[in-house]
Each structure stands twice: as structure tokens, then as C-alpha cells.
Amino acid sequence: MKGQGxxxxxxxxxxxxxxxxxxxxxxxxxxxxxxSFPLRGFTTEWFAALADLPTLHLALKNSLIIAVSxxxxxxxxxxxxxxxxxxxxxxxxxxxxxxxxxPLVLPEVIVAMSLLMVLLGIGVNLAIWTxxxxxxxxxxxxxxxxxxxxxxxxxxxxxxxxxxLGESKLSTFRLITLPLVMPGIIxxxxxxFTISLDEFIIAFFLAGSEPTLPVYIYSQLRFPKQIPAIMxxxxxxxxxxxxxxTIAEYFRRRGLKKTGAKDTGGFL
Amino acid sequence: MRREAKSRRLGPFHAPDPVQTEPDTARQAGAGxxxxxxxxSRWHRFRRSEAFAxxxxxxxxxxxxxxxxxxxxxxxxxxxxxxxxxxxTRIVWEFTFENYITxxxxxxxxxxxxxxxxxxxxxxxxxxxxxxPVAYYVSFHxxxxxxxxxxFLITIPFWTSYLIRVFLWKVILGYxxxxxxxxxxxxxxxxxxxxxxxxxxxxxxTLAHAYAPFAILPIFVALEKIDRSLLEAGQDLGESRxxxxxxxxxxxxxxxxxxxxxxxxxPTIGDYVTPQLIGGGKIPMIANLIQSQMLDQDNRPLGSxxxxxxxxxxxxxxxxxxxLNARFLRVKK
Numbered sequence: 379m380k381g382q383g384x385x386x387x388x389x390x391x392x393x394x395x396x397x398x399x400x401x402x403x404x405x406x407x408x409x410x411x412x413x414s415f416p417l418r419g420f421t422t423e424w425f426a427a428l429a430d431l432p433t434l435h436l437a438l439k440n441s442l443i444i445a446v447s448x449x450x451x452x453x454x455x456x457x458x459x460x461x462x463x464x465x466x467x468x469x470x471x472x473x474x475x476x477x478x479x480x481p482l483v484l485p486e487v488i489v490a491m492s493l494l495m496v497l498l499g500i501g502v503n504l505a506i507w508t509x510x511x512x513x514x515x516x517x518x519x520x521x522x523x524x525x526x527x528x529x530x531x532x533x534x535x536x537x538x539x540x541x542x543l544g545e546s547k548l549s550t551f552r553l554i555t556l557p558l559v560m561p562g563i564i565x566x567x568x569x570x571f572t573i574s575l576d577e578f579i580i581a582f583f584l585a586g587s588e589p590t591l592p593v594y595i596y597s598q599l600r601f602p603k604q605i606p607a608i609m610x611x612x613x614x615x616x617x618x619x620x621x622x623x624t625i626a627e628y629f630r631r632r633g634l635k636k637t638g639a640k641d642t643g644g645f646l
Numbered sequence: 647m648r649r650e651a652k653s654r655r656l657g658p659f660h661a662p663d664p665v666q667t668e669p670d671t672a673r674q675a676g677a678g679x680x681x682x683x684x685x686x687s688r689w690h691r692f693r694r695s696e697a698f699a700x701x702x703x704x705x706x707x708x709x710x711x712x713x714x715x716x717x718x719x720x721x722x723x724x725x726x727x728x729x730x731x732x733x734x735t736r737i738v739w740e741f742t743f744e745n746y747i748t749x750x751x752x753x754x755x756x757x758x759x760x761x762x763x764x765x766x767x768x769x770x771x772x773x774x775x776x777x778x779p780v781a782y783y784v785s786f787h788x789x790x791x792x793x794x795x796x797x798f799l800i801t802i803p804f805w806t807s808y809l810i811r812v813f814l815w816k817v818i819l820g821y822x823x824x825x826x827x828x829x830x831x832x833x834x835x836x837x838x839x840x841x842x843x844x845x846x847x848x849x850x851x852t853l854a855h856a857y858a859p860f861a862i863l864p865i866f867v868a869l870e871k872i873d874r875s876l877l878e879a880g881q882d883l884g885e886s887r888x889x890x891x892x893x894x895x896x897x898x899x900x901x902x903x904x905x906x907x908x909x910x911x912x913p914t915i916g917d918y919v920t921p922q923l924i925g926g927g928k929i930p931m932i933a934n935l936i937q938s939q940m941l942d943q944d945n946r947p948l949g950s951x952x953x954x955x956x957x958x959x960x961x962x963x964x965x966x967x968x969x970l971n972a973r974f975l976r977v978k979k
Binding site: 478 | 714721776779780796798800811817949
């Protein structure tokens with residue numbers, strides 16, 4: 379009855395969400411240089427074409443360096459903040475946490491532009507590491523959101539038991555706390571990696587002459603000849619994102635099971 | 647010693663302590679070194695307190711945010727009151743309101759700001775209204791074991807490259823795009839439709855698609871929190887299902903709706919990619935204007951004033967919306 383109508387609507391909504399993405403593989407394997415119907419036949423030519431684009435390879439290398447560095451940095455910073463906010467009460471906690479989470483609601487252009495103004499103002503040469511600075515800033519709130527959930531579901535009495543049994547603060551953290559929140563940490567690393575890999579605005583303004591993957595894609599969109607290859611590249615990227623997210627979700631659930639918390643679903 | 651410290655902490659207006667009966671002169675005589683020791687012990691106590699542990703632990707992250715977020719934002723705030731120099735990247739340290747006067751009175755800037763605001767409001771309305779039934783369905787009609795799967799399916803598109811998704815809409819709506827070529831090959835139209843790309847509606851459609859998961863999740867969380875027995879009570883007391891929804895479910899879901907509105911509204915005002923690709927660069931929004939002033943025109947003070955004004959507009963609209971819904975937000979315990 380009513381549930382059936384809503385169900386139909388929800389399924390149509392999912393179709394709307396996925397329809398554009400579904401076009402990626404369709405046209406990535408289509409044997410035509412322009413993106414239009416009717417389809418012309420099957421080819422893997424566009425995937426093969428990706429192999430001899432030196433700028434693409436450089437962009438991929440840069441993006442991987444940036445994504446690995448920012449995800450490690452953001453997760454480390456996230457561990458500090460998540461641990462502090464879930465375990466301790468201190469003055470100015472709300473303000474500080476609000477400040478750290480601010481990039482989540484601030485338009486990215488403003489983050490990128492203000493950072494760029496400072497970097498240019500003090501005469502820094504734009505390079506890969508300036509992008510890492512920016513990406514760490516915007517990945518940290520996501521890392522904190524995931525890690526807070528992990529630290530929150532941690533049973534305090536387990537740590538206290540370790541203290542009572544003579545472990546030091548550091549060894550307790552290493553032996554008890556870390557293994558229990560490890561799934562959260564892995565999940566946070568994967569999510570931060572995915573965000574950094576896909577991020578365009580900050581990379582566009584802060585990378586200087588170094589291309590990253592999204593910046594490279596953006597530069598190629600002007601050339602109609604390159605579009606099928608971009609579709610192939612997009613297909614690979616989307617497949618990779620889905621794979622990483624599935625792994626992240628697996629670890630998140632395993633972590634919840636480990637600490638015995640209820641599944642609240644979703645990353646946010 | 648300890649009692650002394652306590653009375654001092656409570657201040658001179660507190661009820662007299664037995665210690666205070668000793669002569670005042672004696673207190674003053676010992677005040678110097680005792681104060682020093684007290685400072686020390688207070689510092690000692692603070693160092694062992696929970697507050698200190700928490701602040702120390704959060705300091706690396708907080709410091710990072712201060713250096714890379716607050717300092718840059720403060721910089722553009724300062725820039726926005728300075729004067730643009732003649733030479734490249736030069737800024738003259740002369741205080742002025744000129745940039746703000748230009749921003750708020752020049753028709754072109756006003757038009758772009760109004761467009762950004764109206765586009766983001768339309769996007770927000772479309773996104774939230776389309777998202778609500780989905781969140782409702784997942785919360786009320788999906789079996790508990792399958793909810794996580796639905797949420798996972800809803801969030802996946804959000805994690806795929808934003809740039810590629812925006813570009814795909816250009817491919818779909820374009821002159822030789824999927825819709826036009828599809829309709830032509832079906833024989834429904836003879837000539838490609840030109841009104842579907844490079845206009846405000848296509849920008850709204852693209853952004854509404856991009857921000858859909860953002861709207862669903864907060865509404866879903868709010869709906870999950872609703873005590874189901876309240877709904878039964880409503881119906882037992884003779885309300886119809888529709889009235890129960892209107893008078894019980896919706897008001898209780900409002901905190902989630904407000905969160906969804908803010909999460910969609912704020913970033914869409916500052917969107918850069920969609921006007922550039924879908925608008926064909928001919929329908930700039932505020933982000934494109936900030937970028938062109940800061941970099942292409944090299945007028946950093948004016949660009950900063952635009953950025954600060956944009957943040958101001960976002961804050962005012964967001965606050966106004968929260969205040970309008972304060973009634974519903976207070977319900978939340």
C-alpha cells in the first residue's frame with residue numbers, strides 16, 4: 379500500500395542517483411569518438427589509450443603521493459582530536475571542535491583561496507606539499523567523525539583493568555586501545571584517501587604546475603577527442619572508489635562488532 | 647594551606663572562613679611567597695587535571711586548524727579592507743571600505759551574489775524535498791537488518807569523483823549529448839534541444855544530484871530517533887495517518903531537515919565547478935567571481951571582500967533559517 383508507493387519512489391531515486399555513473403562504463407567501452415546514442419559496438423581501445431599518456435601518469439603519481447600523505451596526516455590529527463573529545467572534558471572543547479570541523483561546512487573555494495593568499499603572501503612555491511596541507515585540513519573532520527565513533531564505543535573499564543594490572547599509559551594504549559580502534563583507523567585512512575584522490579578545487583589552486591588526477595581530467599574536458607579516454611579513466615576511478623569504500627565499510631562494521639556497539643549505519 | 651587556597655578561590659565576597667580570623671598583617675606578610683607557592687600548586691594541579699590532559703591531546707589538531715584555517719581566513723579579512731596596488735600582486739596598506747562598497751553596489755557583483763543565493767536555495771529546496779521520502783522509507787519501512795545496505799547504496803555515488811559526476815551531466819544534457827542523441831535516434835525530435843544545457847536549471851539539476859546523499863543522512867538520523875509509540879498514540883487518539891505525520895512525525899524530524907538544509911545550502915553557494923562546466927562559464931556564481939578577482943584580475947582586496955561577503959551571506963541565511971525553526975529545535979532533548 380503506502381509502503382509500496384514509497385518503495386517505488388525510493389528505487390526511482392536510486393536510479394536517478396546512479397544513472398549518470400552508469401553511463402561511464404557504457405561509453406568507456408563504446409566504439410565511437412563522440413558520446414552519443416546509438417551505441418556503435420564494443421572496444422577496449424580507450425582503456426589501452428590510457429597507457430600512453432605521460433601527463434596522466436605523472437598526475438596519477440602526484441595524486442597517490444598526496445592522497446597517501448594526507449590520509450596518514452589527517453588520520454593522525456584525527457586520532458588526537460577524537461580521543462580528546464570522547465575521553466576528556468576541558469574548557470573551550472565545543473569551540474575548538476567546532477573550529478576543527480569547520481572545513482566540513484565552509485565552501486571549498488574559500489578554504490582554497492584564503493590558503494593560497496597566505497602561501498603567495500609569504501612567498502612559498504606551490505608544489506605537491508601545499509596540496510597535502512590543504513587536503514589534510516579538509517580530510518581531518520571526516521577522520522574525526524569516523525574515529526570519534528570508534529573511540530566512543532570503547533569500554534573505559536578495559537583500559538582501567540589494564541592500568542590495575544600494572545600496564546603503563548603508553549603500553550595500555552598500544553596493547554588495548556589501539557587494537558580496538560584499529561578498524562576505525564583503517565576506515566578513516568581509506569575514506570581520507572578517497573576524498574583526497576577525488577578533490578579538485580584545492581588541488582586546482584594549490585598545486586601550481588603539478589597536475590593531480592582531477593586537475594588533469596579537468597584540463598582534458600576541453601578537448602572532445604579526449605572524452606572517451608576520460609570516460610575509461612572515470613570508470614576505473616569509480617570502480618576503485620567503490621572497492622575502497624566497501625573495504626572501509628567492512629572494517630567499520632567489524633570494529634563495531636569487536637567493541638559490541640550497535641550499528642548506526644553510514645559514515646556520517 | 648589547602649584551606650587558604652580554597653578561600654582565595656572563592657573570592658573576597660564569600661562567607662568568612664576560619665582562617666580569615668587571623669590578623670590581616672600576618673596574611674599580607676606571607677602573601678608574597680605563599681602566592682608564589684600557590685601559583686605553583688595551582689599549575690601543578692592544573693597539569694594533573696582532566697582539562698590539561700584534554701587540551702594537550704587536542705593541541706596538535708587545534709594548532710593545525712589555527713595555522714591553516716583561522717590564519718588564512720583572518721588574512722583575507724584584513725586584505726578586504728586594504729587597497730589594491732598598481733603593480734602585480736602589490737597591496738597597499740591603506741585602510742578602506744571601498745572594496746565592500748564596490749561589492750555591494752556594483753550591479754554585476756550584486757547580480758552574481760543574488761544568482762548564487764537563489765541557485766543554492768533552489769538546489770536546497772529540490773534536494774531536501776526529494777530526499778525526505780527516501781529517508782522516511784528507509785527509516786520506517788525497511789527492515790532493520792537492511793538499513794545499512796540502503797544507506798551504503800545511497801552514499802556510494804557521493805564518494806565517486808565530483809568532477810566526473812558534474813561532467814557526466816554535461817554529457818547527458820549537451821547539444822550532442824545522451825538525451826538529444828537518444829531522442830533523435832528514437833525519432834522523437836528532429837533537432838537537438840538547446841534549452842537543456844548552459845542555463846540556471848541545468849546548474850540546479852546537477853547540484854541537486856551531487857548533494858542528494860547529504861540531505862538524506864541527517865533526515866534519516868532524525869527519523870530514527872523518533873519513538874514509534876508516539877505515532878501509535880497519535881493514531882489511537884483518533885488522528886488519521888496523514889495528520890499523525892503532519893503533527894507528530896514532521897515536527898520531530900525537523901532537526902534533521904534543518905541540518906540537511908544547512909549542509910546543502912552552505913557549500914552550494916560556493917560551488918565552483920558546476921557553473922564552470924554546466925553553465926559554460928557564462929553564468930558565473932560567487933566562487934567564479936572570487937577566483938577571477940583574486941587571480942585573473944589580480945585584485946586581491948576586492949576578491950577578499952567578495953569572499954568575506956559570501957561567507958557573511960551564508961552565515962546570515964543559515965542563522966535566519968535556524969531561528970525560524972527554533973521552535974522545532976527546542977523540542978529535541
